[in-house]
Amino acid sequence: MTASTVTRPVGSATGPAPRRTSSPSPRLRLLVCAAVVVAALAWIAVRGLTSSFVYYLTPSDIVVAHKADVGQRVRLGGLVVAGSVSRVHDGALRFTVTDGRRSMRVVSTGSVPELFRAGQGVVLEGALRADHRFHADTLLVKHDGQYRAPDLGSSAQEG
Amino acid sequence: MSVVPAVMSAVAAKDLRMEARGRHAASSVMPFAVTMLLAFGFALGPDRPLLAQTAAGLLWLSATFAAVDLFHRAYRTESDDGALGGLLLAPGAAGGVYLGKAAAAAVQLWLLVVATGLLVALLFGLPVTHHPLLLLMVAAAGVVGLSAIGSLFGLLTVLGRRQAALPVLVLPLVSPVLIAAIRATQAAVSGDPGQAAGWLSVLAAFDAAFLALGYLVYGHLLED
Amino acid sequence: MNILDGAMVAMGTRRAQRVLALATLAALAATAVAGLYVVPPDVEQGDVQRLMYVHVPAAWLAFLSFGVVSLASLAYLRTGRIRWDRVAVASAEIGVLFCTLTIVLGSLWGRPVWGAWWTWDPRLTTTVVLLLVYVAYLSLRRVADSAARRAQWSAVVGVVGFVDVPIVHMSVVWWRSLHQEATVLRPGAPTMDTSMLATLLLGVLAFSLAYTYLMTVRLRVGRLEDHAAGTVMSRPAPRAGVPRRPGPVVVGGTVARTAGRAGGLDA
Numbered sequence: 098m099t100a101s102t103v104t105r106p107v108g109s110a111t112g113p114a115p116r117r118t119s120s121p122s123p124r125l126r127l128l129v130c131a132a133v134v135v136a137a138l139a140w141i142a143v144r145g146l147t148s149s150f151v152y153y154l155t156p157s158d159i160v161v162a163h164k165a166d167v168g169q170r171v172r173l174g175g176l177v178v179a180g181s182v183s184r185v186h187d188g189a190l191r192f193t194v195t196d197g198r199r200s201m202r203v204v205s206t207g208s209v210p211e212l213f214r215a216g217q218g219v220v221l222e223g224a225l226r227a228d229h230r231f232h233a234d235t236l237l238v239k240h241d242g243q244y245r246a247p248d249l250g251s252s253a254q255e256g
Numbered sequence: 257m258s259v260v261p262a263v264m265s266a267v268a269a270k271d272l273r274m275e276a277r278g279r280h281a282a283s284s285v286m287p288f289a290v291t292m293l294l295a296f297g298f299a300l301g302p303d304r305p306l307l308a309q310t311a312a313g314l315l316w317l318s319a320t321f322a323a324v325d326l327f328h329r330a331y332r333t334e335s336d337d338g339a340l341g342g343l344l345l346a347p348g349a350a351g352g353v354y355l356g357k358a359a360a361a362a363v364q365l366w367l368l369v370v371a372t373g374l375l376v377a378l379l380f381g382l383p384v385t386h387h388p389l390l391l392l393m394v395a396a397a398g399v400v401g402l403s404a405i406g407s408l409f410g411l412l413t414v415l416g417r418r419q420a421a422l423p424v425l426v427l428p429l430v431s432p433v434l435i436a437a438i439r440a441t442q443a444a445v446s447g448d449p450g451q452a453a454g455w456l457s458v459l460a461a462f463d464a465a466f467l468a469l470g471y472l473v474y475g476h477l478l479e480d
Numbered sequence: 481m482n483i484l485d486g487a488m489v490a491m492g493t494r495r496a497q498r499v500l501a502l503a504t505l506a507a508l509a510a511t512a513v514a515g516l517y518v519v520p521p522d523v524e525q526g527d528v529q530r531l532m533y534v535h536v537p538a539a540w541l542a543f544l545s546f547g548v549v550s551l552a553s554l555a556y557l558r559t560g561r562i563r564w565d566r567v568a569v570a571s572a573e574i575g576v577l578f579c580t581l582t583i584v585l586g587s588l589w590g591r592p593v594w595g596a597w598w599t600w601d602p603r604l605t606t607t608v609v610l611l612l613v614y615v616a617y618l619s620l621r622r623v624a625d626s627a628a629r630r631a632q633w634s635a636v637v638g639v640v641g642f643v644d645v646p647i648v649h650m651s652v653v654w655w656r657s658l659h660q661e662a663t664v665l666r667p668g669a670p671t672m673d674t675s676m677l678a679t680l681l682l683g684v685l686a687f688s689l690a691y692t693y694l695m696t697v698r699l700r701v702g703r704l705e706d707h708a709a710g711t712v713m714s715r716p717a718p719r720a721g722v723p724r725r726p727g728p729v730v731v732g733g734t735v736a737r738t739a740g741r742a743g744g745l746d747a
Binding site for chain 3: 412420435436465
Binding site: 134141144 | 524525526591593594595599643646647650
């Protein structure tokens with residue numbers, strides 16, 4: 098390539114590393130560009146830290162604030178209410194999720210993870226239908242990141 | 257500092273003049289994007305709500321794939337008659353050439369996105385009339401991001417004997433631009449200008465980071 | 481720089497490699513025994529949770545490898561020393577391997593626990609984009625038709641990839657998250673049993689040892705490849721300032737032996 102003769106002086110094999118010659122001083126160019134990159138990354142990070150991310154809607158969001166229209170595909174998160182879980186003849190799983198203030202009845206047709214149980218946090222993907230139930234096709238368990246060995250004897254929980 | 261803007265504008269003007277006279281991109285890249293949009297339509301079926309929901313994504317996907325073709329083409333015309341070597345003879349010109357190439361590609365891509373956007377509005381029912389100005393800005397910020405990465409690595413398709421697989425290299429790197437542009441477009445058409453503006457500012461930050469980085473490292477791609 | 485040179489030469493000797501190999505094997509075996517038999521199963525997840533003892537170390541290793549690629553790429557662009565290119569490619573290959581392993585193991589773990597092989601969570605998505613960037617990095621190296629060009633190009637990708645990763649991560653964070661919070665690196669006490677934490681740290685140690693071992697082997701192969709090709713293209717004096725002993729290029733396998741013979745010419 099002709100370009101190689103430009104950017105790399107010949108016969109520099111034994112000398113010190115050659116400096117590329119360019120009209121803005123290389124150091125200044127490097128500093129300015131690095132500053133732009135760092136500033137851009139910082140701006141992205143700041144926006145990330147200051148925005149509050151909503152990873153799923155809660156039952157209150159849907160029941161009180163009406164953040165999801167009927168038929169609109171959303172994610173719904175909450176705790177499975179104890180004693181609400183039942184499996185009906187068509188194989189769908191029915192249960193209620195709550196955020197402590199409001200609750201919502203759910204019909205889930207997807208596969209059920211091993212960790213699904215009452216009191217567990219779940220995230221459902223689906224839509225609210227006209228029957229005021231949340232019809233989910235995907236049921237994901239939200240693990241809390243706690244790892245415990247089974248306690249011997251008692252069921253005391255630390256942590 | 258003086259030579260870089262001069263080189264940049266000269267290269268950009270040259271590329272745009274070539275395109276205006278030859279219409280190489282318009283005659284192949286644009287049909288490519290349109291064909292892709294039709295293919296997406298066939299793949300998704302005639303379900304109108306579904307098409308409207310996915311329209312923003314399809315628009316940017318087709319723009320991205322078409323852009324990969326455009327970057328390759330932009331350097332191919334340089335290398336066919338050895339013009340690239342001459343172009344880079346000026347000392348310190350590499351950064352200017354990069355910015356010029358990116359600017360020319362961005363202008364062409366912007367026109368492409370606007371044109372295909374209108375087509376998407378017709379075919380898929382994307383409501384583009386709510387915030388047209390915002391959408392034009394999102395389109396501009398998106399294509400600058402695509403061009404910043406594409407014009408950097410597009411160079412690799414013409415330097416060696418074997419051609420680098422440009423899509424493999426470019427697509428993962430532009431994924432943040434793609435995400436931000438799609439979400440900004442979606443927000444703008446669904447009547448949420450606040451969220452669209454938020455995405456737009458992030459998109460602008462991506463653009464700045466990629467352009468500064470590309471400007472810095474472009475010269476290194478030429479060394480051997 | 482001299483300390484680094486010294487460390488790299490010391491790590492490259494046959495004795496050091498044998499010690500490293502034994503230490504790695506011992507640590508991996510200890511992790512396997514501890515993870516499978518000694519540590520009790522998690523109270524909620526049961527035995528599936530034991531995947532953590534390989535999944536988390538593999539992820540740590542993948543990120544470490546890609547971090548090393550970025551630093552070595554930067555160092556190459558600054559100094560033009562071919563050694564940094566060898567470090568970068570060695571680390572990239574190991575990183576791709578362990579990143580794939582991380583994703584596969586995470587997938588196997590996620591299916592029973594979350595209920596999905598894959599979910600579009602920021603951390604998962606970033607990891608897979610990261611993998612794709614470095615797969616592209618390796619594929620680009622096969623395209624370049626000269627060694628110097630290969631080193632320059634891949635160093636550029638290494639640096640751009642490094643800046644791209646936080647951007648990818650932040651952009652996908654604005655999607656929706658399902659991954660649990662970082663358990664170990666969270667301020668305050670880790671929410672994990674001590675025995676589990678100990679096993680996890682043992683796993684991290686074992687995988688780090690494996691990384692060091694694989695790096696020394698791959699670096700030696702890289703050196704021998706360059707000797708064999710007769711191309712030593714560091715921008716400063718090819719052999720003057722570089723403390724590379726010409727004669728005792730320690731050779732191991734068949735490839736190395738033939739390469740060593742070819743390399744002996746310039747001794």
